[in-house]
Amino acid sequence: MEIERARRSPNHKARPAGVTPSLIVLHASAGKADAGDLSWICSPQSKVSYHYLIGRDGTVYELVPPERMAYHAGESEWKGRKFCNQYSIGVAWCNRHDSSELLTDKQLQAGRALLDWLARKYHSVAEIVTHKDVAPRRKSDPHLTPNFHAPDWCGGLTR
Numbered sequence: 001m002e003i004e005r006a007r008r009s010p011n012h013k014a015r016p017a018g019v020t021p022s023l024i025v026l027h028a029s030a031g032k033a034d035a036g037d038l039s040w041i042c043s044p045q046s047k048v049s050y051h052y053l054i055g056r057d058g059t060v061y062e063l064v065p066p067e068r069m070a071y072h073a074g075e076s077e078w079k080g081r082k083f084c085n086q087y088s089i090g091v092a093w094c095n096r097h098d099s100s101e102l103l104t105d106k107q108l109q110a111g112r113a114l115l116d117w118l119a120r121k122y123h124s125v126a127e128i129v130t131h132k133d134v135a136p137r138r139k140s141d142p143h144l145t146p147n148f149h150a151p152d153w154c155g156g157l158t159r
Contacts, residue, residue, distance in 0.1 A: 029097070
């Protein structure tokens with residue numbers, strides 16, 4: 001798996017002192033085109049970012065280094081711990097999230113490879129969840145994506 005690091009989002013900051021990623025949060029971008037998703041995430045006006053974005057062609061873009069805090073989960077909580085951005089890695093698939101657009105085979109393969117790599121690289125990551133899991137009153141992604149089945153992607157990591 002190759003990771004493209006040529007584009008960077010300005011929307012990030014240092015994690016709190018002593019905090020390492022312990023969670024991966026999966027998203028769907030809700031954008032119509034990869035170029036538009038990238039442009040928006042790399043714009044200071046958006047005030048949003050993901051650590052990784054997976055294009056429809058399977059390209060994996062690292063937009064924020066995982067050591068930094070990206071702005072992907074917003075008001076969120078997991079198992080009683082608030083502010084998921086502080087301790088998570090955000091991974092998004094470019095997808096309209098409109099209940100009709102499927103993730104491409106290349107996106108599914110790249111997503112699996114990326115999550116496996118992140119789990120090996122960041123031993124502190126214990127679980128994979130969705131944006132809906134951490135912000136259920138506000139968000140539904142990526143659950144409206146027809147071929148996204150949370151049990152195939154989410155749960156505790158065993159090593």
